[in-house]
Amino acid sequence: MFPFLRLGPFLLQLPGLALLAGVWVGSSLADKEATRLKLKPGAISNLIFYALVAGIVGARLGYAARYLSTYLANPLALLALTPATLFPLAGMVTGVAVAVLFGRRKRLPLRPTLDALAPALAAFLVGSGMANILSGDAFGSPTNVPWAIYLWDENRHPSQVYETLAALLVFAVEWKQPLGRPGAGVNFLLVVALSAAARVSLEAFRGDSLIWPGGFRAAQVVGLVVMAASWRLMQSWNQPGLARPRLGLPRQEAEAP
């Protein structure tokens, strides 16, 4: 684990850099895929950029809303660089909402847009795995297997390595696009389904799982639901000849030849 790098007076947070690298590589790949799918040049990287900025702003505002009087008394604290004062769920909701609004405004077709985003999502998950390797987050459960790593005062499963390898595998599968039909949205769904399958498989080796009543690991249950939903959508979107609706157009207009 190597969470920080000191460069003179600056303390670089390497996990953050790994995430940024994932976003940057993903954004570049998404733009290439968008060109291949004949989407507007630059539209996908702009969508990613606006969603990310909105996500960060939303996460900070969501956090501030929970401590409203404190932040009203000191509004400049909204600009603090501390990642500890973000509310991830609010950030995710805001980011997705802005992405949808941007897509509607630019009249981006839903399924080709999702397929263009598929390599970005796969690359981001690899970056996220690398970030966890650097920070030691998402750590494994204690174990005596020969490949255990000594982390946080115990021998543990190298869960961060498992998850990075799984993310690389998902990326490789996405690259090959084994389901074909580029632009139908199924490649995006494949990335989501495979990532959910990886979560279901590997969560069992985590030492920081959120446990639900009955001893079930929350991430595994959610992963199963996501897998089932992705498969259901994949079935419905993979039918040949099915029209591809646009986000910004009425259905009749979108289905017109």
Next chain:
Amino acid sequence: MMAPSARLMTAVLALGGVWTFLSRVPPSATTGGAPPPSPREGFSAPDFTLDLLGGGQLTLSDLRGKPVLVNLWASWCPPCRAEMPSIEKVYQAFQSQGLVVLGVNTTFQDSESDVAAFVEEFGLTFPILLDREGGVSRRYQMRGLPSTFFIDRQGVIRTVVIGGPMSEAVIQSKVEELLRQGG
């Protein structure tokens, strides 16, 4: 190539369901139980006993049941100087609700006379502890100054902030989070 067949996907989902069932654990098997000591979020704060500036000793585990803010600092560190008035202000505001602030000076890379002058300059009223040998800094894997650990009533670290200066709003919101957790 077509999407995976219904039979294959049903088998995969069933396998996932069985694996999910088999990998159930009691909450104590993960950090939902009593976590081991380590200087990171979700783990118990490593215990220490240090001399106090002005005499006496203080042990972190004696404060169990109270929310604790541990701030590692040095008198020569500019962000430490910048955030110390905010820490003092929050301490004054929440002391009556049980908040304990411990200012752990990294004395092994500072001087006790400079520490005393610093405390007087900023009018600090919370306990100042002297890490003369660097043992606490090592146990808390100090990588940058200041480093701040927000510890809940059960002795579990809830937030770590490396670097600074933290604004008063950041400190206050984190303290409010600890106080809300009750106990």
